[in-house]
Amino acid sequence: MVMRKLNTSPISGMQEFLPVDQVAFDNMKNIISEVYHSHGFQSIETPTIDRSEILFAKAGGDTEKQIYKVFKTAETADDADQALRFDHTVPLARYVVEHENDLAFPFRVTQIGRNFRGERAQKGRFREFYQCDIDVIGRNTLPIAYDAEVISTYFSTLQELKLKDPIIRINNRKILSGFLEALALESLSEEIFGIIDHAEKVPPETTKEALEDLKIGDDAVEKVLAFIDIHGNSSEVEKKLKDFDFGNETFETGVEELLFVLRLLEKQGMKDKTIADMMIIRGLDYYTGTVFEAYLKDYKYIGAIGGGGRYENLAGHFTDQSFPGVGGSIGLSRLFYVLNENNLINKSEHKPIDFAILPLSENEFEYSFELSEKLRKKGKKVDIIFSGKKLGDKFNHAGKIAKFAVVVGEDEVKTKKLIKKNLETGEKTPLDA
């Protein structure tokens, strides 16, 4: 009996795929990368390990507790206190400050890679996870048109991933801030933002009660509830929002920005796909203007599959120079997990191998090489199974990894007549090679 000497499972909270899942995952990653590039976002890759003082500069609360610190087994004098990056934003801020003079602003940038958070392990949450980010970084200023461009890129990506009915819900934090100013509720903004942020996860009465608990008066409660119910296309929300007629500057700027972004998107054929929604907050994060979240219409219960927004100052912790930005992120590890759990990944489409060549003996190796080279030149992925297994075992092997099998025996070498067998359907057809 074969004995294992050590526990060989991956550490809890790590995602590790078999090749058939890996190929489906990589396919999604490649599509995301291609769409991002097609929209002019330039790839960069920051080191996984960075100085703790850089990584901890922005982090706080839970994030700070989740950061992995690293140290070498044998320390050398030149090693600063170091840690693993927990998102792409902090290293991007460092990168932009460091390379400012070599970059062209507005800088469209994409980062696709693994980040690390030592969260308590739970279903669909990973400690090492892929994030696929886009950002546009300006120097001093950044036109609002880039907010639309980021959302448009994000939407195209979800479409190219063949996700069914993606919807992007958009808001502007200035509208919310101005709304609270107009009602003289700024002092409670953190509490009210929190209540709105959770409104979709709880019954309507819970939201109402939470607002009532703030003792802001029935009229204000009704106004907030009516406000967060506002959603629709640009014309629909324009009317409802302008009805408030607060004369509040922040509110009006927010409405103007939101409508500008929405209309740019609608002009690009995204009407009914990009929808204004006053319930979108994006947590208590550092967003200052546009915010957006993506959902799948038929799978709204799985929650937002990602989002992003506008921030006024990317690198305030590192420099006096102002770098406003707008960005979005797809949490690929979690998205893949959720799609897989819901059987929304078509795996038969993405076999690791196209053709498995099965030479019957060493005499057919040479011809098998020739044949596989021809198929490779056509862009096919080709495995030659050299092992001394019986033919049945070789077919079994091929069936696990490949779309087609091709037997090469004495006859095939002589006649050059080859048959490819579809390993899913069993169908046999002549192979042109």
Place this chain on the structure above:
Amino acid sequence: MVMRKLNTSPISGMQEFLPVDQVAFDNMKNIISEVYHSHGFQSIETPTIDRSEILFAKAGGDTEKQIYKVFKTAETADDADQALRFDHTVPLARYVVEHENDLAFPFRVTQIGRNFRGERAQKGRFREFYQCDIDVIGRNTLPIAYDAEVISTYFSTLQELKLKDPIIRINNRKILSGFLEALALESLSEEIFGIIDHAEKVPPETTKEALEDLKIGDDAVEKVLAFIDIHGNSSEVEKKLKDFDFGNETFETGVEELLFVLRLLEKQGMKDKTIADMMIIRGLDYYTGTVFEAYLKDYKYIGAIGGGGRYENLAGHFTDQSFPGVGGSIGLSRLFYVLNENNLINKSEHKPIDFAILPLSENEFEYSFELSEKLRKKGKKVDIIFSGKKLGDKFNHAGKIAKFAVVVGEDEVKTKKLIKKNLETGEKTPLDA
């Protein structure tokens, strides 16, 4: 004056690129991945973080000192002692043992990713570096034809990378072991292997002196020197090696395996590209049969750009089950660094962006969207520069990142007649879109 508040350079020993270098680096990574896949190697990705007991099981000496250990800022009870992987081989061994029943053997596998070694920082050596590995893993046995397949894949990869005149030098460790057995020098094999391994980096007299210092007799010294000078194609080395006529079984098995591998490669058109060479050892590593190293003929002084070989037992530290394998690795971070230092990277070929669209005002945004969508559908990477900069500044921006610029003003929207400007040559030609 703008002030930096923190040191924003990457940690010493980390490779961080500007977008123009990143696109050239990623291009190489993509080519490697494509060739590996076309040869039937299936992608897997193991976690960056693994249990220390797994990672330290094989490591020893210098490697062990270089391993980065990780710990969370806030520990939770379920966290084992953890570290960052320092190569792809140890996590692969764990993976194969863990998923044995779901894999088809021989298992062709590729891993392309970042590994970590806390080496003292020096030119061209990185602490976080990309390795691009292929391996074929058998269960209990693995036909020798796979040794040729790995080398053939490796060679194709170097060709597709457009490296000038790659040469692969091949040996078989059994020949060396048998040779030392035949001369009754086994007890000194570690010392002699070490001398041979360094022979190319020192003058011939140094090698001779080092051998003489072992007090093995003049005759043995001459035999070793004559032996390590043997190199050439299969027919050339066959004659020279068979002349030894030792009657030693290990030696003869080694010769037979080497000739079998060489001839399979020569049949695939790699004569003069894959060359037997008795000087190739591949360090004192765990290789047991075939070993190979790749060089660039015109840049031999930069040393081996990678290599690999056959090992008898991948996962001996983790299980009693035997998994023989053969593999190869390209150290991409170092290779890119060396090629870049020698001006062998053609960067103008790989601009991050194909087209920069320059709308003159907001009135041209809508048409700019249309135009960019058309270009994207043709697979182009397109940036629209929305910023309010002057046209000259926009051209300046475009010139840093894109191959072509297209101005969109009132006239262009009306006439649909567009001009693309080549940003390298300044040449202007009509754009079909």
